[in-house]
Amino acid sequence: MSIRTALVTGSANGIGRAIALRLAQDGFQIAINNLPSQEFMLRELQYELELKGVRTAILTADISNEDDVANLIRNTSEMLGGIDVMVANAGVILVKPILEISASEWDKVQAHGITVNAYCPGMVRTDMWEAIDTSLTTRMGLPKGTAFENGVATRIASKKPQTPEDVAGLVSFLAGKDSDQITGQSLIVDGGVALYSWNFMSGRQPYRQLELHEKYGPVVRVAPNELSFSSASSWQEIYGVRKGVEPFIKSEFYDGGNFAAEALSIVSERDPKKHAEMRRYLGTAFSDRSLKSQEPMVAECVDRLIEKIGMVDVGTQGTDMVMWFNLATFDIIGSLAFGKDFGGVESGKEHFWISIVTKSLRMGALADCFRRFPALAGIAQTVFSGLIDKLLKDSRTHQQYTMDLVQSRLASQSDREDFLTKMIEARNEAAISDAQIAAHSSDFVIAGSETTATTLSCMTYYLLKNPAILARLQDEVRSAFVSYEDITAATATPLKYLRAVAQEAMRVYPPLPFALPRVVPNGGCTVDGHFLPGGTTVSTSTFAASMSSSNFDEPWEFRPERWLVDNPTDDLDASQPFSYGTRSCMGRSLGWMEIHTTMAKLVYRYDLELADESLDWHRDSRMHTLWEKPRLMVKLKPRVFH
Numbered sequence: 001m002s003i004r005t006a007l008v009t010g011s012a013n014g015i016g017r018a019i020a021l022r023l024a025q026d027g028f029q030i031a032i033n034n035l036p037s038q039e040f041m042l043r044e045l046q047y048e049l050e051l052k053g054v055r056t057a058i059l060t061a062d063i064s065n066e067d068d069v070a071n072l073i074r075n076t077s078e079m080l081g082g083i084d085v086m087v088a089n090a091g092v093i094l095v096k097p098i099l100e101i102s103a104s105e106w107d108k109v110q111a112h113g114i115t116v117n118a119y120c121p122g123m124v125r126t127d128m129w130e131a132i133d134t135s136l137t138t139r140m141g142l143p144k145g146t147a148f149e150n151g152v153a154t155r156i157a158s159k160k161p162q163t164p165e166d167v168a169g170l171v172s173f174l175a176g177k178d179s180d181q182i183t184g185q186s187l188i189v190d191g192g193v194a195l196y197s198w199n200f201m202s203g204r205q206p207y208r209q210l211e212l213h214e215k216y217g218p219v220v221r222v223a224p225n226e227l228s229f230s231s232a233s234s235w236q237e238i239y240g241v242r243k244g245v246e247p248f249i250k251s252e253f254y255d256g257g258n259f260a261a262e263a264l265s266i267v268s269e270r271d272p273k274k275h276a277e278m279r280r281y282l283g284t285a286f287s288d289r290s291l292k293s294q295e296p297m298v299a300e301c302v303d304r305l306i307e308k309i310g311m312v313d314v315g316t317q318g319t320d321m322v323m324w325f326n327l328a329t330f331d332i333i334g335s336l337a338f339g340k341d342f343g344g345v346e347s348g349k350e351h352f353w354i355s356i357v358t359k360s361l362r363m364g365a366l367a368d369c370f371r372r373f374p375a376l377a378g379i380a381q382t383v384f385s386g387l388i389d390k391l392l393k394d395s396r397t398h399q400q401y402t403m404d405l406v407q408s409r410l411a412s413q414s415d416r417e418d419f420l421t422k423m424i425e426a427r428n429e430a431a432i433s434d435a436q437i438a439a440h441s442s443d444f445v446i447a448g449s450e451t452t453a454t455t456l457s458c459m460t461y462y463l464l465k466n467p468a469i470l471a472r473l474q475d476e477v478r479s480a481f482v483s484y485e486d487i488t489a490a491t492a493t494p495l496k497y498l499r500a501v502a503q504e505a506m507r508v509y510p511p512l513p514f515a516l517p518r519v520v521p522n523g524g525c526t527v528d529g530h531f532l533p534g535g536t537t538v539s540t541s542t543f544a545a546s547m548s549s550s551n552f553d554e555p556w557e558f559r560p561e562r563w564l565v566d567n568p569t570d571d572l573d574a575s576q577p578f579s580y581g582t583r584s585c586m587g588r589s590l591g592w593m594e595i596h597t598t599m600a601k602l603v604y605r606y607d608l609e610l611a612d613e614s615l616d617w618h619r620d621s622r623m624h625t626l627w628e629k630p631r632l633m634v635k636l637k638p639r640v641f642h
Helices: 014-025 036-051 066-080 103-110 127-140 146-155 164-175 193-202 205-216 233-239 272-286 288-309 321-338 352-372 374-383 385-412 419-425 434-465 467-480 496-508 542-547 588-605
Strands: 005-008 029-034 056-060 085-087 118-121 186-189 219-223 226-229 525-527 530-532 537-540 606-610 622-624 626-628 633-638
Touching (some): 005 014, 014 036, 029 036, 036 056, 056 066, 085 164, 118 164, 127 146, 205 219, 205 226, 233 537, 272 419, 321 385, 321 419, 321 434, 352 434, 385 419, 385 434, 434 496, 434 588, 467 496, 467 588, 496 542, 588 606
Parallel strands (some): 005 029, 005 085, 118 186, 226 537
Antiparallel strands (some): 219 226, 606 633, 622 626
């Protein structure tokens, strides 16, 4: 049998060197290549190979130079009798912000449209990774080496870093006879870290997780050390309190958010005892008594919304109700958190802070992706440095603006019954700093505005796509009130069909679509009948649980009636839009107040029609921490009273 020949470029060290050694072990004679400056290391490798009896040729060349490449191929053929396998391990890299890359520079890297088999390594301990780790740890203020170590510990199932030899094993397969029918494939060899990150950054992660659960069942492995659950019982077992079982603490997903360097908040605090203390002193702001005193502030913003949308010339295109709901809920939370609204509804324009808050959610998505795939972080920080710097700047602006609003409100010494009044009352007793008040307020703004706007938007879409449901709700609302002024939180709350429509909207489109990761305590624990070792990251997928065919009959059908009558095929406990347990949403009563009053007043005052019948809510949605909703163009006509 004739001896096969392999040419391995960039083989002086790292992955290329490991590939050359592995192919030699597989029986190849080897042509090794690198830049002329690396000839000494090539000679060391040649010596090692020839000690094993492997015929080896050294060919120095710059593979970015076309003439050098032609000579490299010709010389290999002449010296070793031909080429059977070519491993293009060396590459050309352009380190530059992507928006500054010229067409000629792009063509230098991307011009040829190569379709050979490719291998895509992840966290391999090489000189290149040393440089990536140095960049990451310097930026994050961490000890050198920890970015790599943390990535390995949390994102690779074996808990061991990849080595050049791991990659060489894949190349050995691609170079062998067993892979002759594999052509043009890019194979990822990274221990599993890329899969979750791609789904998350694409914005379609909830839908992909649902697909996985529908195919494989109520428990799915979504990352090397992470499991997703979709059963109703998993809510209690992961997020609830179980006798004799330590709580499942929040995972590192919650690290590094807004104000993380200055103070932890009700959302970012991972310690159960400290979180319980925060919940105790913040709880008074969400009590029934506080809610009653806050209702006039909510009603003022809602009434302004109902009046303003009637003044808009919608024409045939309609007006974007997603925008209006965002403006209104942002105004409401601004009024309650800082003592003044942001004038969004009045101006009909997005306050600059809304845009920054939205971008901060993308920053959260990036941060989680980078934690899972640190190699991507190193590349992105170089290639997309301008974009990432802009996101970081927006995050700092968000923090500073929040702090300015808090300090302005504190200086006013107002006795207004809003969130800050309650925090100020507990300030001395609980030793709350201004930074921590700002951190809590930031959470209230993000969680309290976007989620309510999402529910109102989804309700409106499904009402207008289902005329019979809209007609039933109109009948309930319009028969319950003699006048618009009769509609209050107290009078709207008893409307059963209105509440059922909202519950169904939160089922098909949970306002918190992403899973809330927790860590199994030391010693391990059982979840949904599966014993899991301590340190495993687990979560209940909000979207998969509420849209699973195992939990609901015809889950994609918008059917409010399922919340009004007992149906053995619907496990209503699987839908937990406010989460579950000691860390469930503190503001759910406020959210219900906004939903009840806004939708009751909207349906009472206007006849609504969907302007864009081609809109598909799920198809057109994306998720980066929270939903990025499509435009909802609606035509409104003031109701004609008879």
